[in-house]
Amino acid sequence: MFLKNHWYIAARAGEIGRAPLGRVICGVPLVLFRTEAGAPAALSNVCSHRRAPLDKGKLAGDAIVCPYHGMRFDAGGRCVRIPGQETIPAEAHIDAFPAVERWDLVWVWMGAPGAADPAAIPARPWRADPAWNAESTHYYHVKASHLLMTDNLLDLGHVAYIHADTIGFDAAVLEKDPLVTEVDGERVRNTRIVENIEPAPAVKGWGGFTGRVDRVSISDWTPPCYTAIQFANRSRSGEGAVEFRIDHFPTPETDRTMHYWVLVSRNFRIGDAELTRRIHADNDRVAAQDIDIVEAQQRMIDLAPGRRDMPIRQDKGLVAAHRILARLARAEAAARRTRAAAAARSLSRSAAGTRRAAPRR
Ligand code: FES
Ligand SMILES: [Fe+2]
Known part of the structure; x- marks a missing residue:
């Protein structure tokens, strides 16, 4: 499981x-x-x-x-x-x-x-790099499978809809989606670069932008369910840039509940405590939007257990990750069977030894 x-x-x-x-x-x-x-x-x-x-x-x-x-x-x-x-x-x-x-x-x-x-612990060196502010750690208990959150992070097209009033972008971008998906062994990278766009409401506040920006989102997924997102917005009129590393660790508690850790790091105005508070609160709002949809999804899945997902074009990374997870699950199951067979053999050898020694009793 x-x-x-x-x-x-x-x-x-x-x-x-x-x-x-x-x-x-x-x-x-x-x-x-x-x-x-x-x-x-x-x-x-x-x-x-x-x-x-x-x-x-x-x-x-x-x-x-x-x-x-x-x-x-x-x-x-x-x-x-x-x-x-x-x-x-x-x-x-x-x-x-x-x-x-x-x-x-x-x-x-x-x-x-x-x-x-x-x-093998996931490397997140910016969490210990003095050039980054790494003060924000969020924890949420979520009533949904961690797989729904890992899917959510492989599918950042949802940002245009679910996060429209926080970190969203114009959904019209998705009509000619600049999404690039790369699969390298067990890693999946989704890159979406959108040029000359209105900054998202929260991004405006963080960067003080009055004009348009170029927006870069690069998300790196690795098994079992971890995503590191590079998120940057650069002003097109010299108003500076904001850049983040946002590390998501949805962690299974049970098959229908998770611990959800989100670590937010930034490399601009790193000593600005008021900005830290603001970004922390904004990320709480963003996470609440994701939690609301995955908990609602879980309720629908429980009510309609026979239904399956129907992937669309922007799900390429998600589909690739599912294949990797299935492959790893098969490998773990095979290793378990091998260990169980070895344990059974050693048990029967020691039972045979006991039988040979039995006449003394
Ligand atoms: S249940 Fe722990 S000592 Fe009895
Ligand atoms: Fe989201």
Whole structure:
């Protein structure tokens, strides 16, 4: 249902501390906390004893204590104490998930632990570049599949309609759409450059433009569902330019809900706090417009489950991304089957060994 062999954002770095935090990622309930040394830890939030949620417990050193009967688990998921007994069976241990702090966010690896490579965390270097203002991080909880938001970001033709009063452009542009879609391996790039256009209402405010602009939007999509958008507007009459990097990370919570992270960076008037507040508020309005439509889509999908989408010409990038996702899902399923078969073989070998040893009993 979800691609697992990827890094997903679990929280902002500041959200995780010495008080356990519960969060569901890819349908898996996690408890997040920091060790005494400050390293982020992510464990299954389900106690192996009676399935109590560990985020209701407390930390004792680097171990989390279940609130129900006091079993303790270290930051690697090993059960290290069961009150009233000395033996700790293997089934007492719980899953641990690799967790890494990067770009002021905590990322968790939801796939096979041995395959976790921090180098695969999406690169967003402008989030740590002093030439960019990277103060804006938005979080939204959305009642729709994360796939609807990743589709939304591969389909920026909607900006002319859904965002008409914020960052939209004249829908007449789409009649001779300058959209260029490029697919390179697992990456999809959509570029739309519109010259000599009236700036969008919000863009006017950010750049103080009185005249027309050239507008550039380049969006780079990578699996499982991430889009980095370069968005620039340049005045045609010498009134300057505004340029942004807008990073979208729709993250699956369940198959019908998502965590939606939007990081906004800009490279102009970077010390202007009033402008930061204004851009943050405007981006909240933009996100609310997207959230409203994808939640409404999800309701229609639930009411008409047999219906399929009917792609149109501007969906070329979206269709390419869907093919990539399907290919990756097949590869993950095949790897799971191989692991399951290997585990079954090793189980039957150890059972045979037990049978050979049995006559001694
Ligand atoms: S449910 Fe956690 S110790 Fe009993
Ligand atoms: Fe949008």
